[in-house]
Amino acid sequence: MDRFVYIHGFNSSARSLSGQKLSDLLNAKVICPEYDYARPFSECMASIRRQIVEAVDENNDRICVMGSSLGGFYALQLRLPSIMHVVAWNPVVFPALQLAQFLGRNTRFSDGQEWEFTRSIMLSYAQSPDPRPWRNEMWFREERRERGMTNDASCERIDHERAFSSCAGERTAMSAGASVLQDGPDVPRRDIFLGDSDDVLDADLTRAFWQHSAVLHDIVSGHQIVDYSHAEALLKKGKLLNDFSDWKAGEEWCVPFLKGGAFSMAAFFEPGEDMENVCRLLSVAEADYLELHGEKNGAPRDFLGVFFYPRHEARMKRLIAGLVRHGGKKRYLLLRADGRVLRHQVASNYLMDSEVHARPSERNVAAFLRNAFPGWQGKTLEWRERRKTSSFNQAVARSHFAALWSREVDPVEAFERSVHAADGQEGRRN
Structure with a gap:
């Protein structure tokens, strides 16, 4: 079965209108995981992953992961073998820098509650791996945990510039670069939509970062996406099969x-x-x-x-x-x-x-x-x-x-x- 996941952005929640709009557009249930952006990156990532795994059949389902802003960042970071398509709108690229404008007290859009975004939480995003190669450090860590392995001397560095490491048996075409990995049989398609009037994030920075590792689309929009109809054909292509x-x-x-x-x-x-x-x-x-x-x-x-x-x-x-x-x-x-x-x-x-x-x-x-x-x-x-x-x-x-x-x-x-x-x-x- 084809399953759709939408990850909300900063200051939003799983009850955001975006999830409902995408559900109506696709005429299918959209899984909307909740995460607490007042917690460190690793905890948010683990929470999102756990909620998705609990909601799908990993052996047979194909997952299309979508996200906006910080949710787009998480959608592009997420690694699951069942993911076959990733779609992001105006994604954050470097949260440890780009979220500095939100340091201090914030108000959630969904319920009007105030919360504090601290510097330590913002800097926790500095530990996030480069998401462009599909088999990045995050995936390797997960595999090591499943095998009962540790990050010790048996793991050798294979790419000093990007700080990727690999244990025996894990060497792949990673060293050939992200553009080669994008063509691999297990690498999902990645599409990124960039609003031409985004006054929150720098679209040119996103474009430069992802230009060789995703398909980029320019749309007439600000940072917040009001209408997702521009992505309908792309989201439905090759999906939504019945039985x-x-x-x-x-x-x-x-x-x-x-x-x-x-x-x-x-x-x-x-x-x-x-x-x-x-x-x-x-x-x-x-x-x-x-x-x-x-x-x-x-x-x-x-x-x-x-x-x-x-x-x-x-x-x-x-x-x-x-x-x-x-x-x-x-x-x-x-x-x-x-x-x-x-x-x-x-x-x-x-x-x-x-x-x-x-x-x-x-x-x-x-x-x-x-x-x-x-x-x-x-x-x-x-x-x-x-x-x-x-x-x-x-x-x-x-x-x-x-x-x-x-x-x-x-x-x-x-x-x-x-x-x-x-x-x-x-x-x-x-």
Whole structure:
């Protein structure tokens, strides 16, 4: 599911009008975490992160984080694997300097309460890492804590200028610079809107700081954003997918399709003549899928439909492309729950993402299959759900496949190659 988060700015609160305006614009619930800007940076960051993690399903949800002013600063600082888009309006860049104008007594907009912004709180922001490289020091600290590691001599400095450090196994393309990292597969898109009449922050400073690490947009606005309609298309692009629960079967034999109703995406492809082995690989990958049995021109012809969530789209594309190549075919269809059908061509050594868009007249499974596979007559569908238990050998195979899946462009080819190599070694021993 696609989830939206809005982080309020300085002197504002989670009850601000901005969160409600964005919710109305998106026609979706917007999560609005609360944080106390009278507390140090690290405490605010931890509080925001905790509230978001408690409100989403990190394994399957995709998160779009939004924020204005100081909230934009936090949105751009936040690091979660499920974040796929960050949008900020007039974000603070250097809080330890730019917030000096608010030192002393302040009045919250939301409830009129007075509070004091102290110099020590302002200077706590000096510890915030450079947010431009996606895998920055904040992420590394979090990983070290999860692994029970400490910042000791085993961690070596890899970039003295930006003060990034890395422990063994953590070295990445960070040293190549933020512009390279922006193109990485796990780096979310970042969009920043800058008002042309912002009299609170220096828009030119923000533009200079983020020019190579985010997409910048100039808008007609002051510091406070009154109307967010300029961002509607951007915020909705590729998001707001439903699930398949609202789809109709169309014909009785299509009913098993609805067992995948909780998912948001599915890939359909022809397994070729090796249906049994492809299904075995899907089982090793712990995928939920459909077997589609039918015929074309009187000859048997079968397909497979693999279900997953948008969060895993890039990962699943590599799996499906590998399975298609393994079956000796060249293409597959990606079906989204909102009715879009995307046709992917699998080349000999890479996946070409040329897409042909089509929209079924209604969300009807039988109609989709007829349009997707002209001339094909479906007979039966069988739902295959991932097994909750398995033998020791199956567990080892799944663990091995998962490791290959994380690092190989084609996990299927790599897995089959390793299995054949293991079989060859076993044969030589015998």
